[in-house]
Amino acid sequence: GNHKWDIPILERFPMSEDAASGTLKEFFTQGFSRYETERSRADLEWSTSKLSAHLRIGTLSPNELYHKTQDSGLPYEDTKTFSRRLIWRDLAYYQLYTFPSMRDQPIRKHYESTEWVTGDEERRRLEAWKWGKTGYPIVDAGMRELYATGWMTQSVRMIVASFLVEYLRVNWVKGCEWFHCTLVDADSAINPMMWNNAGRSGIDQWNFVLSPENASQDGTGEYTKKWVPELAGLSKPL
Ligand SMILES: Cc1cc2nc3c(=O)[nH]c(=O)nc-3n(C[C@H](O)[C@H](O)[C@H](O)COP(=O)(O)OP(=O)(O)OC[C@H]3O[C@@H](n4cnc5c(N)ncnc54)[C@H](O)[C@@H]3O)c2cc1C
Structure with a gap:
């Protein structure tokens, strides 16, 4: 049929550097300081950053995001989980490098x-x-x-x-x-x-x-x- 799968997806995640920096700003204003307590909530708008697609395609640098967490002025206790998860990206790339067949075969x-x-x-x-x-x-x-x-x-x-x-x-x-x-x-x-x-x-x-x-x-x-x-x-x- 003529079902346009991409339209609602692009509406929710416009893909540009401007969109990425807008989302970054919103998250740091509205959600970042509550990430430790609210990150599991699917019913709250800014409980997580929603920056994953930008990190994936390169419209946001993970270095920029990491330094933004470090410069937030919040104590380590309030930033540790977000920073750790961001670093899991690199853990994943290390795993794929080490276990190239992991996409369709068990690592163990x-x-x-x-x-x-x-x-x-x-x-x-x-x-x-x-x-x-x-x-x-x-x-x-x-x-x-x-x-x-x-x-x-x-x-x-x-x-x-x-x-x-x-x-x-x-x-x-x-x-x-x-x-x-x-x-x-x-x-x-x-x-x-x-x-x-x-x-x-x-x-x-x-x-x-x-x-x-x-x-x-x-x-x-x-x-x-x-x-x-x-x-x-x-x-x-x-
Ligand atoms: C079964 C399963 C499949 C997943 N597949 C993907 C995938 O294909 N692509 C993807 O980017 N994430 C994947 N994730 C991890 C995670 O769910 C998403 O990164 C996150 O939900 C994206 O939303 P966010 O940007 O608001 O995350 P936030 O909580 O705001 O986290 C910030 C960033 O940290 C990184 N991050 C967060 N969690 C993880 C993680 N577990 N491992 C590695 N990096 C992480 C992402 O780049 C994310 O954008 C998967 C998780 C599960 C359980």
Whole structure:
């Protein structure tokens, strides 16, 4: 059809140096000082910087961003998590350099024998996940936001990744491929690093399962109701 996939994505993430410096300014005015406490919130506008696509395509230098955090005048306790995550970018590039096959193979080789769902059942589960039709509100909200705008906040990326791997038992490689196809910040190093972790075969394997029930990521319920409008009439909490 003539569905224009790119238009809402470009509206949300205009790609220019001017747009990057505008976003940088907004984040440092409105969100940076609260990052330690609010970074997991999908329902708050500036809880994270939303600079990932600019860092990915080069309309913002990571050095500039790093020095902005250092010059913010805030104590280390208030800047440490943001700075650490920014440096994870380089950790991801180091991992891809060291493990060039990590995009579709486990970094820890013995996880190759993990048993995943296959065939028609794999397709059925994967399709439900991709299109936000699993029946789990926060999972569906995230997957719909991803397809519509190319972005999700990290805490929701973690929920949907954990859900695909732990609940649906679909091989993490399939999730990694879909993210690569749909993310506006799709990164050949960060994405497989995080999916390896979700699939438990990464360097920082997730030794936990995230609950797909709505919780603190969407304290107000507004995020889920926006992306899963069939639930908009329900009372809070979801
Ligand atoms: C399954 C999964 C897949 C992911 N795939 C990608 C991807 O393809 N591209 C991508 O840029 N990020 C990816 N991330 C990491 C993270 O979710 C995004 O960087 C972040 O949500 C982008 O939003 P932000 O710019 O507001 O982040 P902020 O919280 O404001 O962070 C600032 C910057 O730090 C860097 N950063 C943050 N978290 C990470 C991380 N875990 N690893 C490496 N660098 C990080 C990013 O460049 C980000 O823009 C993934 C996370 C998960 C769980």
